[in-house]
Amino acid sequence: MTFGRAVIAVVLVLGGSPVFAAPEVRSLPATPLAAEIAERLAGPGDVPGDVVVAERTLDGGSLRTLYESRNYSPLWLADGALTADARSLVDLFGRAKGEGLEPHDYYVAELAGPLASTSAAEAELLMSAAVMRFATDIQAGRFDPGRLGEDVDYERKDVPGPAFALIAAASPEPARYLTGLAPDSPAYDDLRGILAEYRALAAAGGWPAVPDGPTLEPGDIDGAQTIALRRRLAVTGEYVSTLVGPPAPAYDPALVEAVQRFQSRHGLETDGVVGPRTRRALNVTAEQRIDQIVATMERWRWLPDDLGDRFIMVNLPGYQLRIVDEGRPVRDMDVIVGLADRQTPLFSSRLTWLEFNPTWTMPTSIAIKDYLPKLLDDPTYLRSHGFRMFAGWHNDAAEIEAAYLDWEAIGEGIKYFRIRQEPGPSNALGKVKFMMANSFSVYLHDTPSRGLFSRSRRAFSSGCVRVQDPIWLADYLLSDTARWTGSFRAEVMGGWETTRINLDNPMPVHLAYWTAFRGDDGRINFREDIYGLDSATQTVLAEVRPNSAQIALLD
Structure with a gap:
C-alpha cells in the first residue's frame, strides 16, 4: 500500500x-x-x-x-x-x-x-x-x-x-x-444520539427539581410536589398534559402513569410511589446525565473491537444479560451481581466449559464475613445446609465436624479450614455454573435464591453473576454439542453427580458497565451508578485531560 x-x-x-x-x-x-x-x-x-x-x-x-x-x-x-x-x-x-x-x-x-x-x-x-x-x-x-x-x-x-x-x-x-x-455497535451509535438529545435539553435549561417532601403515593394531595412533577416529567416526555386550566394538586392517575414510565426507564420499582430513590433519580440534572452518557461511551471503547459473532453481554448496573447472535438479540435475562463492597469485576473472556451439579468451595473472605456469624449463632449450620469441613486446604485433609468447635475462640481462624458444599437443592451455585478464564475466580451460575430476581435492585452476590434462567442458557450453549442429547441430558439433570462438559465453541462474554442506553422500545434508559464508576471515570478524565475538563465547564 x-x-x-x-x-x-x-x-x-x-x-x-x-x-x-x-x-x-x-x-x-x-x-x-x-x-x-x-x-x-x-x-x-x-x-x-x-x-x-x-x-x-x-x-x-x-x-x-x-x-x-x-x-x-x-x-x-x-x-x-x-x-x-x-x-x-x-x-x-x-x-x-x-x-x-x-x-x-x-x-x-x-x-x-x-x-x-x-x-x-x-x-x-x-x-x-x-x-x-x-x-x-x-x-x-x-x-x-x-x-x-x-x-x-x-x-x-x-x-x-x-x-x-x-x-x-x-x-x-x-x-x-x-x-x-469508534466501537462498531448499534448501542454506541445510540449513545451518540442520546448525547445530542441531552445536550439540547441542557442548553434549553434542563428541568426543574422536585422539592423535598413526604413520600407521594397515588391519590395524595400535595400541590407543590404534583405541580413540580408535571413540569419535570413534561421535559423528558413521560408526561403529556391533557389538563384544561391550572394543574390539580392531586396525584392523579395520569401523573402516576407518567411516574411509572419514568421509573421503568430508570430501573426503579414501577409502583408509582415517589419515595427517596425515585426523587433522587428525578433530581439528577441534565448535566449529570450528560456525564453519565460520556462515561458510558468511554467505557464502550475499552471492549475488544471484535465482540464475537455470538457473544454474551452482561450489563452490571442494568442487572441484565443479553445473548447476541450475528448482531441480533437472542434473549435477555435478569442477573444478580456483586454487592457494592464485593463488586463484580469488569473484563472480557470466553465461556469454555459448564459444570452441572457443582460443589462450592467457600472463599475465605465469605467464610469470615458471612458464615462465621452463622456458626456463632448455630454451630450446626454447616451440616444442616449441606457443607463439609476439612482441617486444611490440602487434598488429604481430614474431615471434621464444625458443631464441635469453639467458634468464639477460632474467629477469623476459620480461613484455615476448607469448607465445601455438596451438590444438591440448597447448593449456592444451583444446578450449573458457567466457567470462564479470569483473575478473579468469577463465573456465571444458577442460584437457589430465586426470589431475589423480583427485586429492581439486584446487587446481592459476592462477585459472581447469578443468572435467571440457567438451564435455558446451558441448553443454548450446548445446542451444538453432540454429547448433550436426550438420555445423557436427562441423567445429568435428574441427579446430583458433578459433570463437566466442555463447549465445542467457546462463547465470548463481556462484563460491562452501561448506565445509559436505549431500550428495545426506543426509550432512553439510565441506571444507578451502583459501583461509583461513572463518577470515577469523570474523575480520571479530569486528571488526564485537565484543560479539557476546565473548558467543558465553560461551554
Missing part, C-alpha cells in the same frame, strides 16, 4: 489493527519545510521526549516515528496551507463533542485559523498529533481502564498512532476513516 510519494514506511494489518514498521532513513530532508519539521522534532542528545508546539505538549516519540519514516515530508500541508483533507479533519475535531470527546484535545483553536508561513511546521505537527490522539481516544479511550481500580481488567488496546495517521492521510475520506475507529 502506498501512502504518497514521500512515504517509505510499511503498514501491515495484523488481526484488524495496523502495525507500523519504519525503515531507517538516512537522506537529508528534501524541502525547507521538511527541514523545519526535523528541527522541531530534534531532541537534546537525540533522546526522544515530548515536543512543545504552540504551547501545547505533544507526544514526541510518536511524531518522530511518523516523520522519520517519511524523511520529514509533510502530510497535511501544501503550498503553505492545510490541505482540504486536513481541513475536513479539523472540522471533525471541532465536532468531537458528538463523540463524547473535547475539541480542545485536538488543537482546534490552533488549527482553525489562517496559518502564517513561520507556523507551517507547527501546524503540520499539531495536525499529526491531533490525528493520532483522536484515533487513540475514539478507539481505545482516553486512559487505561485499570486506573479505575483492580476490579476493572480490560486489556488496554495498543493503538499504533503513526500507522493510523498514514492511513488517514491516504484515505479518500479521512474523517470517515477516523470516526470508523
Whole structure:
C-alpha cells in the first residue's frame, strides 16, 4: 500500500489493527519545510521526549516515528496551507463533542485559523498529533481502564498512532476513516444520539427539581410536589398534559402513569410511589446525565473491537444479560451481581466449559464475613445446609465436624479450614455454573435464591453473576454439542453427580458497565451508578485531560 510519494514506511494489518514498521532513513530532508519539521522534532542528545508546539505538549516519540519514516515530508500541508483533507479533519475535531470527546484535545483553536508561513511546521505537527490522539481516544479511550481500580481488567488496546495517521492521510475520506475507529455497535451509535438529545435539553435549561417532601403515593394531595412533577416529567416526555386550566394538586392517575414510565426507564420499582430513590433519580440534572452518557461511551471503547459473532453481554448496573447472535438479540435475562463492597469485576473472556451439579468451595473472605456469624449463632449450620469441613486446604485433609468447635475462640481462624458444599437443592451455585478464564475466580451460575430476581435492585452476590434462567442458557450453549442429547441430558439433570462438559465453541462474554442506553422500545434508559464508576471515570478524565475538563465547564 502506498501512502504518497514521500512515504517509505510499511503498514501491515495484523488481526484488524495496523502495525507500523519504519525503515531507517538516512537522506537529508528534501524541502525547507521538511527541514523545519526535523528541527522541531530534534531532541537534546537525540533522546526522544515530548515536543512543545504552540504551547501545547505533544507526544514526541510518536511524531518522530511518523516523520522519520517519511524523511520529514509533510502530510497535511501544501503550498503553505492545510490541505482540504486536513481541513475536513479539523472540522471533525471541532465536532468531537458528538463523540463524547473535547475539541480542545485536538488543537482546534490552533488549527482553525489562517496559518502564517513561520507556523507551517507547527501546524503540520499539531495536525499529526491531533490525528493520532483522536484515533487513540475514539478507539481505545482516553486512559487505561485499570486506573479505575483492580476490579476493572480490560486489556488496554495498543493503538499504533503513526500507522493510523498514514492511513488517514491516504484515505479518500479521512474523517470517515477516523470516526470508523469508534466501537462498531448499534448501542454506541445510540449513545451518540442520546448525547445530542441531552445536550439540547441542557442548553434549553434542563428541568426543574422536585422539592423535598413526604413520600407521594397515588391519590395524595400535595400541590407543590404534583405541580413540580408535571413540569419535570413534561421535559423528558413521560408526561403529556391533557389538563384544561391550572394543574390539580392531586396525584392523579395520569401523573402516576407518567411516574411509572419514568421509573421503568430508570430501573426503579414501577409502583408509582415517589419515595427517596425515585426523587433522587428525578433530581439528577441534565448535566449529570450528560456525564453519565460520556462515561458510558468511554467505557464502550475499552471492549475488544471484535465482540464475537455470538457473544454474551452482561450489563452490571442494568442487572441484565443479553445473548447476541450475528448482531441480533437472542434473549435477555435478569442477573444478580456483586454487592457494592464485593463488586463484580469488569473484563472480557470466553465461556469454555459448564459444570452441572457443582460443589462450592467457600472463599475465605465469605467464610469470615458471612458464615462465621452463622456458626456463632448455630454451630450446626454447616451440616444442616449441606457443607463439609476439612482441617486444611490440602487434598488429604481430614474431615471434621464444625458443631464441635469453639467458634468464639477460632474467629477469623476459620480461613484455615476448607469448607465445601455438596451438590444438591440448597447448593449456592444451583444446578450449573458457567466457567470462564479470569483473575478473579468469577463465573456465571444458577442460584437457589430465586426470589431475589423480583427485586429492581439486584446487587446481592459476592462477585459472581447469578443468572435467571440457567438451564435455558446451558441448553443454548450446548445446542451444538453432540454429547448433550436426550438420555445423557436427562441423567445429568435428574441427579446430583458433578459433570463437566466442555463447549465445542467457546462463547465470548463481556462484563460491562452501561448506565445509559436505549431500550428495545426506543426509550432512553439510565441506571444507578451502583459501583461509583461513572463518577470515577469523570474523575480520571479530569486528571488526564485537565484543560479539557476546565473548558467543558465553560461551554
